[in-house]
Amino acid sequence: MSASLAPECxxxxxxxxxxxxxxxxxxFLRGNASxxxxxxxxxxxRSCLSRALKDKGIExxxxxxxxxxxENDTHHLRRS
Amino acid sequence: MKVFASDCTFDYSWEEVSTANWRKYCPWNQSSTHVIAVDTLSRGVDASTGILRAERLITCQQSAPKWINALIGGKDTSHVYEISYVDPESKKVTMCSTNLTWANLLSVRETVTYQPHTSLQTKFTQDAQITALCGGWQKVKNSIEDFTVERFGQNAKRGREGFEAVLEMSRRVFGEQRERQQHDSMKMAA
Incomplete structure (x- = not known):
């Protein structure tokens, strides 16, 4: 897997x-995502990453x- | 504005491709080494449609030419924000991304899709709109757009090669796992 931008995470x-x-x-792919x-x-x-995003000014x-x-949600978050 | 578009077919099922896509930038991929980190920001399944939506932050090692870096005060890393949508029923992956770094100077909007071509093949499409936003000479804007399209094409080619390697490794590892499981269950039965 790929690394995190924050090594501590x-x-x-x-x-x-x-x-x-x-x-x-x-x-998920087998339809059992409940x-x-x-x-x-x-x-x-996520809590580890949030700190890093704030510290690095990316937030x-x-x-x-x-x-x-x-706007992408309107196009892609619906059944086509 | 300039457009970069490409498509290709992978000789792997949609299930394999859409799974391997999540680890496209792992160490098995020796071709896209400019991607140094991939972080998930959010993920969830939409209750009404069953579509998985995930936000990711992709961190790249900067490799812009000196004149661009000088123009805008270069940093050594750049970031891309990406939203993925996976519809398991219609079997479609859509990924939309935009650059976070240099957003005042340049807009790179990319849409990638993966859909079944045959039951054993997956079709990939990629479409990117590249627009230089800075004021000033058209000549400078054109140069920035041309450079970005060229770099985009190089990275797309490398991305494809790297992804092929990830797909091959994924299939091999998955096959070995399955063999081991079968072996273990046979041992248990014996």
Whole structure:
């Protein structure tokens, strides 16, 4: 798996990524996405990453991009 | 504005491609070494459609020519924000991305899709719109756009080669895992 931009988050990211990949291939693609066993790991990873994004000043850039990219949801978050 | 578009077919099923896509930039990929980190910002399944939506932040090692770096005060890394949508029912992956770094100077909007071509093949399409936003001479804008399109094409080619390597490794590892599982269950049964 790929690294995190914050080296201190690498360990928890690795565990989350493995969990996600297993969930994706074994559950989500087979139509069993009702449970999400990776959520606790994701929360842990996310809180580590949030600190790094703030420290590196990336959070503000991200917020702008999120606003600009919002329209994509209208096109892609629906059944075609 | 300039447009870069390409498409190709991978000789792997959509399930294999859409799974391997999540680890496209792992160490198995020796061709896209400019990508140094991939972080997940959010992910969730939309309750009404069943579509998986994930936001990621991709960090790249900067490799712009000196004149561009000098123009805008270069940093050594750049960032891309990406939203992925996966519809498991219609079997479609759509990824939309935009550059975070140099956003005042340049807008690079990319859309990538993966869809089944046959049951054993997957079709990939890529479309990028590149627009220089800075004021000033048209000549400078054109040079920035031309350079970005060229670099985009190089990275797309490398990305494809690297992804092929990831697909091959994924299939091999998955095959070995399955063999081991079968072996273990046979041992248990014996």
């Amino acid at each position: 690498n360990e928890v990211k690795e565990r989350y990524d493995s969990c996600f990949l297993k969930w994706y291939s074994e559950k 449970t999400d066993e990776c959520e606790p790991l994701f929360k842990e990873y 503000n850039m991200l917020e702008e991009a999120r606003q600009d990219m919002k």
